Amino acid sequence: MLGDLLFVPFVSGLLVTAVLALAGAGLFLRGSVWQALALGQWAAAGGVLASVVHWPVLPVALALGAGVMALLQRSSDRERLPLAVFLAGLAAVTLLAANFAQASLAAAAWAEGQLYFAGPRELWAVVALGLASLVLAPGLYHVWRHAQLAPDVPGTRSPRAWLRLTEVAWLVAAVVLGSMVLGLPAALATLLLPAWGAAYLARNLRGLFLWAQALALAGFLIAWSVSLPLDQPFAPVLVLVNVGLALAARLLAMSRP
Amino acid sequence: MPPQTALHAQAAHLGCDHPVLGPLSLEVPTGARWGLTGPNGIGKSLLLKAVTGQARVHAGTLQLGPATRVSLLAQDHPRRDPWPLCGHDWFRAMGATPPDQPRVQALLDRRLDRLSGGQWQLLRLAAALHSSTDRPPGERLILLDEPANHLDAEVRGDAVDLIASLPAETTLVMTSHDDEFLQAVGVENHPLTDYLDAR
Numbered sequence: 001m002l003g004d005l006l007f008v009p010f011v012s013g014l015l016v017t018a019v020l021a022l023a024g025a026g027l028f029l030r031g032s033v034w035q036a037l038a039l040g041q042w043a044a045a046g047g048v049l050a051s052v053v054h055w056p057v058l059p060v061a062l063a064l065g066a067g068v069m070a071l072l073q074r075s076s077d078r079e080r081l082p083l084a085v086f087l088a089g090l091a092a093v094t095l096l097a098a099n100f101a102q103a104s105l106a107a108a109a110w111a112e113g114q115l116y117f118a119g120p121r122e123l124w125a126v127v128a129l130g131l132a133s134l135v136l137a138p139g140l141y142h143v144w145r146h147a148q149l150a151p152d153v154p155g156t157r158s159p160r161a162w163l164r165l166t167e168v169a170w171l172v173a174a175v176v177l178g179s180m181v182l183g184l185p186a187a188l189a190t191l192l193l194p195a196w197g198a199a200y201l202a203r204n205l206r207g208l209f210l211w212a213q214a215l216a217l218a219g220f221l222i223a224w225s226v227s228l229p230l231d232q233p234f235a236p237v238l239v240l241v242n243v244g245l246a247l248a249a250r251l252l253a254m255s256r257p
Numbered sequence: 258m259p260p261q262t263a264l265h266a267q268a269a270h271l272g273c274d275h276p277v278l279g280p281l282s283l284e285v286p287t288g289a290r291w292g293l294t295g296p297n298g299i300g301k302s303l304l305l306k307a308v309t310g311q312a313r314v315h316a317g318t319l320q321l322g323p324a325t326r327v328s329l330l331a332q333d334h335p336r337r338d339p340w341p342l343c344g345h346d347w348f349r350a351m352g353a354t355p356p357d358q359p360r361v362q363a364l365l366d367r368r369l370d371r372l373s374g375g376q377w378q379l380l381r382l383a384a385a386l387h388s389s390t391d392r393p394p395g396e397r398l399i400l401l402d403e404p405a406n407h408l409d410a411e412v413r414g415d416a417v418d419l420i421a422s423l424p425a426e427t428t429l430v431m432t433s434h435d436d437e438f439l440q441a442v443g444v445e446n447h448p449l450t451d452y453l454d455a456r
Contacts, residue, residue: 031337145350148342151331152381153309155389155397156352202341203368 006228012118013234014220015126016181017190019133021216022140023174024195025209026167029144034082035072036175036191041089042068043176044110044184048096051106058125058180065176069168113183113235122181129177136170143167145205186235190216193242197249215245263287263325263398263428264308266452268317271300271307276315278303283452287322287395291430292444299449301432302332305400324396325428328388330381332402340370344380351384356422358383360415375409379416386419394424401431405438417441 027036046064050057068085075081093110096103133140143159144167178187198211222245223238263285270279278300285291293301306312307319309329321327328351344365348355355365361383364376372380382404389397401420408416420442423429433439439446 145346148347149350151311151329152334152351152385153311153327153329153331153400154351154353154384155326155328155392155399199339199341203366204343205341205346208341 006116008120008123009115009118010224012123012126012181013115013224014217015123015130016178016187017216017220018213019126019129019174020178020182020187020190021194021212022133022137022209023171023178024191024193024216025198025212026140026144026171027191028195028199028208029205030147031078032082033192034079034086035069036188038072038082038085038089039065039068039172039175040179040184040188040191041086041093043179044107045089045092045096046176047110047180048093048103048106051102052096052100058176061176061180062172065172066169069172073168110179110184112233113181113186113238115182115186115234118181122177125177126181129173132170133174136166139163140167140170141209182238183235186238189239189242190219193246194219197246200253201249211249215249216242219245261287261322263289263322264430265320265322266318269307269314269319270316271303271312271319272315273312278453279315280317280454281452282317285398285428285430287428288426289428289430290442290444291447292439292442293430293432293447293449294434294439295449297434301449302402304449305329305402305430305432308398308400321398322396324392325398326389326392326396327398327400328385329400330385330402330404332406334377334381336370336377338370340368342369343367344369347380348384348387351388353384353387354390356383356387356419358415358419360412361419373409374407375412378404378407379412379419382416383419386423393426395426398428398430399423401429403432403434405433405435413438 027033043061043065046061047057050060072082072085093107097107143163146159175187175191178190182190194212194215195208197215198208201211202208219238219242223234223241226232226241227234227237266281266283268280268282270276271281272278281304293304295301303312307314308321309327344367347369348365355361361379364372364380369377382401385401386399404416404420405413417438420429429444431444
């Protein structure tokens with residue numbers, strides 16, 4: 001496939017899937033799946049807004065995503081506030097799309113995903129995030145493992161504030177870039193569903209991360225090999241494949257003794 | 258604060274949003290084994306939470322001894338379902354080394370969401386007791402909030418053995434309504450009311 005027009009989209013999609021699977025396992029452990037919805041929706045709102053004001057998409061989407069995450073981190077409400085923020089983001093995108101022609105096109109692109117049009121700029125951004133994820137993985141793991149303990153308290157030190165902030169910043173970058181490359185529904189499906197299926201199959205925390213990667217990458221490869229020959233949009237196929245894999249994982253876990 | 262003190266409170270008013278306990282004055286010497294007793298709702302759990310920063314000190318002082326590291330076994334720890342952590346993961350997260358006790362060892366490879374209530378309580382208790390054992394025993398303060406809760410007959414003896422085997426220099430403060438359990442682990446009985454309204 002080297003030199004093929006679809007080589008860059010394929011590698012970009014595969015790499016961002018691996019990053020999203022890691023982020024999804026982290027969000028599962030934090031119990032923050034609603035935050036992912038709100039964050040992804042405001043990243044999309046940022047992308048649509050950028051198309052209206054003719055600014056670069058990634059910085060605007062990152063800025064809005066970071067703002068939303070900063071707001072959500074200040075509240076202990078893990079459901080209602082993120083849901084309200086998600087709905088506000090949805091309304092913002094709809095209003096922008098209704099009033100600006102270019103916003104309508106951008107909103108459609110964020111909703112449907114434009115993986116097949118991913119170029120070198122997206123690829124390098126994803127490679128940079130992938131490398132950052134490898135470097136940060138031990139610290140992220142430490143933060144997520146520690147998040148399981150409350151209300152119990154260990155005699156060891158809690159993760160430092162800078163590490164917690166880095167984890168939040170990394171999550172924002174993963175969700176924003178994932179939504180930009182795969183489209184919002186496909187990115188959310190890759191975040192939430194493999195981790196959910198993996199939580200049933202894994203025997204321990206390490207298993208959660210490995211199963212989440214395996215399910216997410218399998219979902220991407222199946223969706224890629226189905227959507228192209230059948231000339232179907234990639235994002236909805238990926239969502240359906242991930243739903244199927246998560247349900248299969250659940251059933252497989254139930255059939256175990 | 259006097260030397261050789263693990264925990265010192267002086268006219269402390271404790272609470273979450275508002276002060277609901279106090280003024281409270283007490284001094285827990287290093288190496289002490291205290292059983293805090295009193296009726297429901299008097300504030301035993303609140304005191305333990307304030308020590309770990311989960312509740313606020315609105316007035317007065319609540320101080321730990323220098324270099325003291327605190328671990329807390331909370332009264333309840335509801336488990337999520339599914340929750341793909343095993344016993345080893347829990348000990349690592351607590352910064353604890355698993356004890357050699359066979360019943361605890363047998364739980365280390367099992368998923369936490371598949372343990373019975375008694376097994377889960379025993380595992381948490383063992384982890385709280387063995388958290389930060391790399392520190393000198395005299396620098397460790399262990400807080401146990403109703404550790405006898407959920408312990409069935411099968412694991413109750415193991416829990417008593419674990420608590421009784423703490424190094425002599427380690428400080429222990431626990432709450433319990435179970436007089437038999439307090440007696441079995443050999444702690445001194447300290448009614449919380451004895452330390453209220455003291456100035």
